Amino acid sequence: MALRGVSRHFQTRRHNTLAVDNISLSVNEGEFVCIVGPSGCGKSTLLNIVAGLDHPTGGQAVFDGRRIEKPGRERIVVFQEPALYPWLNVRANVELGLKIASIRRSERKTLADRYISLVNLRRFEKAYVHELSGGMKQRAQLARALAVEPRMLLMDEPFAALDAQTRDVLQQEFQEITTRLRTTVIFVTHNVREAVILADRVVVMTPAPGRLKTEIAIPLPRPRGPDSHAVVDLAARVRAELQHDIYAAQAAEDSYAI
Known part of the structure; x- marks a missing residue:
């Protein structure tokens, strides 16, 4: 760049x-x-x-x-305030960019699980935004950014x-x-x-x-x-x-x- x-x-x-x-x-x-x-x-x-x-x-x-x-x-942006959708759980939030990119459902799940694990949210993939601490929200936002595998x-x-x-x-x-x-x-x-x-x-x-x-x-x-x-x-x-x-x-x- x-x-x-x-x-x-x-x-x-x-x-x-x-x-x-x-x-x-x-x-x-x-x-x-x-x-x-x-x-x-x-x-x-x-x-x-x-x-x-x-x-x-x-x-x-x-x-x-x-x-x-x-x-x-x-090129993916990660903001100061986590831009997570409160009606979606962690996994659905992480999968969102993949869904927009028309990635197959099975592959979306594989990628989401990989990056949820990478950011240490493995036990919280079904949690909703209001159930997460500030640090967990940022981890979820980071997992969503990483899941589309940006350069x-x-x-x-x-x-x-x-x-x-x-x-x-x-x-x-x-x-x-x-x-x-x-x-x-x-x-x-x-x-x-x-x-x-x-x-x-x-x-x-x-x-x-x-x-x-x-x-x-x-x-x-x-x-x-x-x-x-x-x-x-x-x-x-x-x-x-x-x-x-x-x-x-x-x-x-x-x-x-x-």
């Missing part, structure tokens, strides 16, 4: 807002890339462009040599709404899943340590309009724990890159206000 000079303007009757500006970024097959940056810097906008849910006003997004113009089964997962802060303990558990489980499947992942997060735990590479964006500030390789073996010295040190490096721009932007706003 490649972004080539991607910019995105949003036009209203009164304003023309530049959300992201001239972003060029390549993600290799099987690579796990985390995008971090201040609130409002365009992280989710970039994810939507790669998903085909939005289009750049400048530059282009390319997947497998072809321009991205619409959503595709090879790329696009994840928009999927663990942000979870309590700290559940988030730590899912970070460890997700490391194991992505290491096993070698799925390409673009993962948006505000949590710097989460980015270092999960990613092969962390992309740091500037405050709005979002530009690519720097990329930091994470050459650590997996599994990675949140309290390992190497993770803490690299997280501090990423955080320093972020804080410099955040403080500079705040100082500029304060100066303008005066």
